[in-house]
Amino acid sequence: MVTLTPLEAELLEVAGSVPDPELPVLTLRELGVLRAVHVRDADAVEVELTPTYTGCPAVEAMSQDIERALHAHGVRKVTVRTVLTPAWSTDDISAEGRRKLREFGIAPPRTRSASEPVSLTLGPTRTHPSEAPADAPIRCPHCGSADTELLSRFSSTACKALRRCLACREPFDHFKEL
Incomplete structure (x- = not known):
């Protein structure tokens, strides 16, 4: 664990x-996405930032x-340096961030255990809850129902998908897991 100076903690x-x-x-x-702040001398700071994905326009x-x-x-x-290792993952979103996404009407990404490997399966995209793993439903941020369907793999940004709740019929964004 890296120990921060009081000034680095303040600037972070x-x-x-x-x-x-x-x-x-x-x-x-x-x-x-904010990884670190390093004070280099009395007037210089270096910030490490990891994008959500390579080529992120933001x-x-x-x-x-x-x-x-x-x-x-x-x-x-101030120097902001892009750092790609370790890669950003949706597991990096804080609990507070997940709460805010839900309140804003975006289904937060599902979490996984830190020791659990990231699985990669190539095949057709799951679009309906009957095709998704039973233990990982995407819940509607409006009514909480797990009965949702995929409308589009991409929404307002590449990191979100557009879904619809089959219970309340409201569309919503889902922050995709990475």
């Missing part, structure tokens, strides 16, 4: 409070927003 809090440009209901800390906006927030906090030189 400032950078972490920046809202995600695509999901402004979440902060970068809650989304889990990285540039995130970097600029982090720079603005830290400059406003009195840091003169």
Whole structure:
């Protein structure tokens, strides 16, 4: 475990409070993309940021927003470095972030045990709950029903899918698991 200086902890809090440009209901800390803040000298800070996926178009906006927030906090030189290892996973979204997604009307990604391997199965996309594993339903954020169907694998962003609840008939986004 890395020990932060009090100043690094303070600056991590400032950078972490920046809202995600695509999901402004979440902060970068809650989304889990802000990895570290390192004080390099009295006036220089390096921030490590991991995109949700390679080529994520929001990285540039995130970097600029982090720079603005830290400059406003009195840091003169800010360098935001994109780090790809370890890769970001939906498991990095905090419990608070998952709560906020649900309240915003987006079904949060399902969680898995840290020791559980990530399975990869190539084949047709599951579109109806009868085709999904019984222990992993995608619940409607409006009414809580697990009786949902996939309308589109992509929604307003590539990391979300569009689903519909068969109980209340409301459409909703589902933050896909990675």
